[in-house]
Amino acid sequence: MSDLRTVADDARSPASGKARRAIDRASARFRAQPSFAAVIGLLGLTLLAELPMVLGGPLLGMDAITQFVPWYAHLGEQLRAGVLPVWNPHVFAGAPFIADPLSGWTYLPAMLLFTALPITAATPLYLILHMTLAGVGAYLLARTLGLDPVGAFVASVAYEFTGYLFLQNTCCFAFAAVQAWWPLALLGVLLAARAGSGRGRIAAWGLAGVALSQVIAAWPGQGSLYVLVATGAWTVWWTVVSPERRAAVLPVAAGPAEAGGLRATGRTLRARLVALSWHGGAVLAVGLGLAAAGLLPRLAFNASSNLAGGYPGAEGVANQVAGWSVTEWTRLARPGVWYAGRVTLVLAAVAPFLARRARRLGITLFLACLCLAALVLASQARTPLHELLFLIPGADRLHPTRPERVLLIFYLPAALLAGSTVSALRLRTRPRRWLKAALALAVVVDLLAANVAAVAELRGSRKGDERLVRVDLDERYAASPAGAFVRAASRRRPGRYFGYRPVVSDGVARPYAYSVRWNDPAIQALEVNNEAMLVGIDDIQGYNPTHVAQYDDVIAALNGRDQDYHFTDVRPTGLDSPLLDLLNVRWVLVPAEPEVESGDPARIDQLVRDLPTVFTGGGVRVLANPQALPRAWLVHDARRVAPGEALDLLADGAVDARREVLLETAPPPLSDPGDPDADRVRIVERDSSQMVVRTASSADSLLVLSEIITPGWRATLDGRPAELLTANHAFRALALPSGEHVVELRYRPRGLYAGLGVSLVTMVVLAAAFALQSGDRKLT
Numbered sequence: 001m002s003d004l005r006t007v008a009d010d011a012r013s014p015a016s017g018k019a020r021r022a023i024d025r026a027s028a029r030f031r032a033q034p035s036f037a038a039v040i041g042l043l044g045l046t047l048l049a050e051l052p053m054v055l056g057g058p059l060l061g062m063d064a065i066t067q068f069v070p071w072y073a074h075l076g077e078q079l080r081a082g083v084l085p086v087w088n089p090h091v092f093a094g095a096p097f098i099a100d101p102l103s104g105w106t107y108l109p110a111m112l113l114f115t116a117l118p119i120t121a122a123t124p125l126y127l128i129l130h131m132t133l134a135g136v137g138a139y140l141l142a143r144t145l146g147l148d149p150v151g152a153f154v155a156s157v158a159y160e161f162t163g164y165l166f167l168q169n170t171c172c173f174a175f176a177a178v179q180a181w182w183p184l185a186l187l188g189v190l191l192a193a194r195a196g197s198g199r200g201r202i203a204a205w206g207l208a209g210v211a212l213s214q215v216i217a218a219w220p221g222q223g224s225l226y227v228l229v230a231t232g233a234w235t236v237w238w239t240v241v242s243p244e245r246r247a248a249v250l251p252v253a254a255g256p257a258e259a260g261g262l263r264a265t266g267r268t269l270r271a272r273l274v275a276l277s278w279h280g281g282a283v284l285a286v287g288l289g290l291a292a293a294g295l296l297p298r299l300a301f302n303a304s305s306n307l308a309g310g311y312p313g314a315e316g317v318a319n320q321v322a323g324w325s326v327t328e329w330t331r332l333a334r335p336g337v338w339y340a341g342r343v344t345l346v347l348a349a350v351a352p353f354l355a356r357r358a359r360r361l362g363i364t365l366f367l368a369c370l371c372l373a374a375l376v377l378a379s380q381a382r383t384p385l386h387e388l389l390f391l392i393p394g395a396d397r398l399h400p401t402r403p404e405r406v407l408l409i410f411y412l413p414a415a416l417l418a419g420s421t422v423s424a425l426r427l428r429t430r431p432r433r434w435l436k437a438a439l440a441l442a443v444v445v446d447l448l449a450a451n452v453a454a455v456a457e458l459r460g461s462r463k464g465d466e467r468l469v470r471v472d473l474d475e476r477y478a479a480s481p482a483g484a485f486v487r488a489a490s491r492r493r494p495g496r497y498f499g500y501r502p503v504v505s506d507g508v509a510r511p512y513a514y515s516v517r518w519n520d521p522a523i524q525a526l527e528v529n530n531e532a533m534l535v536g537i538d539d540i541q542g543y544n545p546t547h548v549a550q551y552d553d554v555i556a557a558l559n560g561r562d563q564d565y566h567f568t569d570v571r572p573t574g575l576d577s578p579l580l581d582l583l584n585v586r587w588v589l590v591p592a593e594p595e596v597e598s599g600d601p602a603r604i605d606q607l608v609r610d611l612p613t614v615f616t617g618g619g620v621r622v623l624a625n626p627q628a629l630p631r632a633w634l635v636h637d638a639r640r641v642a643p644g645e646a647l648d649l650l651a652d653g654a655v656d657a658r659r660e661v662l663l664e665t666a667p668p669p670l671s672d673p674g675d676p677d678a679d680r681v682r683i684v685e686r687d688s689s690q691m692v693v694r695t696a697s698s699a700d701s702l703l704v705l706s707e708i709i710t711p712g713w714r715a716t717l718d719g720r721p722a723e724l725l726t727a728n729h730a731f732r733a734l735a736l737p738s739g740e741h742v743v744e745l746r747y748r749p750r751g752l753y754a755g756l757g758v759s760l761v762t763m764v765v766l767a768a769a770f771a772l773q774s775g776d777r778k779l780t
Contacts, residue, residue: 042139046132049448056470060170061172062516064170064171065476065518065529068104069477071100073477074533075111076113080115083687091530091533091541093706093707096749097688098749098752099298101298101545107294113129119477123473130180131169134179134183135157137180137184138160138415140187141155141183144187147416150422150436151424154423159415162447163336163340163450164337168337175223177214178223178227182211184211185212185215185287186412188207188208191204191207193275198773199773202773205286205766208231209289209762210287212228212231213288213291215227217291222398222405223408225394226406227409229392232280235280236276237366239279240276241362243267289759293755300750301749303711304548304710311397311398311400324404332410335451335453340410343446344414348418351418351420352417367413367417370413377389425439464518464519464520476524477535482615482620483537485622494630496538496583498539499528499539499588500526500590500602501523513569515567521619527539529543540555540570540580541569548710550730554579557577558580560573575607577651578651578657580625581628582728586624586625588611589621590620591620593619594608611625631686632681632693633704634695634704635660636699639661639662640667641662642664643664647730657704661702672699673697690745691745692742696739696741700738702736703736705731709730709731712748714746717734722734
């Protein structure tokens with residue numbers, strides 16, 4: 001304050017203009033001090049909460065361990081090697097990787113951290129980054145809305161430390177990523193609506209677009225749907241409903257002195273709609289343009305995936321259709337994954353009643369309506385609001401499954417309302433200062449205490465899918481002795497494997513997914529749960545919501561039944577299936593000491609008797625399958641079958657896949673070589689996205705591969721393009737004339753290069769527009 005008084009005295013001098021500018025600078029520095037302290041306090045709280053979660057190994061849940069960390073580690077490993085990871089050969093007998101919605105491709109925190117750092121450093125930093133990003137983004141948004149530093153601090157804490165964000169950050173990375181970036185998207189829209197210059201507006205569009213592109217990259221499904229809808233409503237509010245708001249906009253943030261800044265500008269409806277088209281169109285164009293490199297290949301793959309068009313029809317999804325009743329809204333006030341904070345909820349409920357004038361009530365009611373809309377859409381009943389949502393193409397297929405996920409848009413407006421209530425308490429008397437501090441402390445203590453209790457409960461839980469454990473990442477993802485054996489053996493002769501240890505209960509082998517038992521050391525030793533990606537071996541199983549639909553058909557035919565859309569586990573009924581040979585399964589990993597010696601419903605004892613043991617170590621026995629077909633072979637006989645008929649014939653053993661191939665199109669001309677044993681096939685080069693094969697035969701033949709086919713695979717024969725055929729329902733084949741040939745297969749996901757081009761053009765246009773726009777010129 002002494003600086004302000006000194007400058008004020010100087011203002012009486014003739015150089016009053018210079019003095020006034022000095023006053024403005026000193027005042028800005030003085031006002032910035034509380035903001036700086038609030039940000040430092042927020043960062044300190046983040047470290048206080050997160051360091052116990054990551055030191056000594058991060059605390060992680062099922063999906064983090066079995067999906068996200070393996071995917072991100074594989075992504076980073078491939079990018080470090082200078083390889084674009086378009087195809088993942090390590091799970092599901094091969095599947096698209098870049099086109100996988102949750103692979104981390106184009107999600108910058110995953111790409112940068114896991115490429116630049118080892119997994120032991122990247123994972124903790126990833127967790128801390130998202131909490132920090134969510135808190136700082138909410139703070140900046142609250143300050144821009146006009147909340148004072150204490151109110152903005154409360155809003156940021158109330159958002160960052162909700163159970164939904166704090167606990168999902170340890171398990172379901174996609175949820176936390178969406179919540180971390182959404183405040184910045186809203187901030188960009190708000191700054192663009194207020195900007196007085198072209199550059200400022202373009203920069204704001206860029207901020208909002210980058211944030212939306214990261215939301216889409218992290219969760220291009222329900223998460224993106226809800227954020228885009230809510231951000232659209234936010235844009236409509238600031239351009240059409242309340243375009244005149246330029247200063248403090250929450251009812252609790254502006255005093256009488258600012259009232260003059262809230263006068264209506266008299267903009268016509270036409271002008272408001274033009275502003276909506278500018279801001280909404282620009283933000284959406286930038287967001288989708290930057291996201292195109294990841295979005296277009298994912299949209300292209302969706303058509304051939306097990307979730308084509310959404311969830312309906314996927315096995316197991318019907319069991320997940322849920323939704324809340326009104327009485328279940330109380331979950332928001334009960335510590336756990338849905339916890340919004342009791343103090344936060346009370347403060348948020350009070351905010352509308354503190355509006356002193358109707359003019360200032362608008363944004364408060366908008367935020368309250370956003371909270372209420374999330375609760376209504378999370379319900380089991382179908383309401384007019386649902387019908388409005390379902391006007392968006394695809395929403396009616398995404399939302400009805402797990403509709404409560406829409407609550408991810410509840411927590412930010414609730415936090416802003418809570419912060420606005422605290423900001424309403426003017427700092428004119430000491431008791432009110434203490435009250436603001438007490439309310440801020442109450443929010444902090446309430447949320448941190450609830451999270452500590454929830455973490456303790458999850459660490460003690462016996463349910464595998466709801467547990468948190470402290471993980472030594474190097475130890476967790478190191479190759480088990482059995483995995484190391486398979487890796488060495490597959491380098492000499494390519495082959496696949498699967499780990500097998502079903503749950504036996506009451507004399508029945510039950511379909512209990514390996515992912516649920518992810519923390520069982522005996523299960524870890526079998527190299528299941530996508531660990532093949534880190535070990536460098538090829539599994540026919542996996543845990544992932546999205547995979548090739550035709551491959552699901554193979555596993556269903558193998559087992560004689562469908563299973564939940566997340567999994568492709570081999571069941572006891574599939575152990576004798578000829579389809580295992582067709583899948584190039586050379587090894588089966590089973591417990592070294594089966595739990596049951598005779599009459600075992602899991603049939604492990606039978607496997608041990610029927611298949612030779614080639615390795616034992618680490619509590620695991622590796623069994624060899626001598627009947628496994630190679631990765632590539634030649635056949636001289638083909639038969640056309642009806643769509644869907646091939647797998648039944650192969651599973652029943654009615655067709656010898658070594659000698660005959662089943663096609664759903666007319667077979668090419670083939671001839672008898674006389675001596676099929678004289679045929680030669682040799683894989684001379686193989687990596688994740690390509691294969692080079694040399695062949696020799698005295699007769700016309702079909703090259704058949706135990707490789708899954710999906711759109712994007714291309715073939716050349718002796719350097720010229722050749723047609724790839726779908727063989728045996730889900731595999732690749734190529735017609736060859738007699739003689740010696742070189743066949744090359746490459747995978748180029750549809751939409752990838754077009755998406756990369758769109759994203760590059762978007763960045764160039766945005767940068768050029770910013771550079772060419774005059775700093776003080778208004779953009780109309």
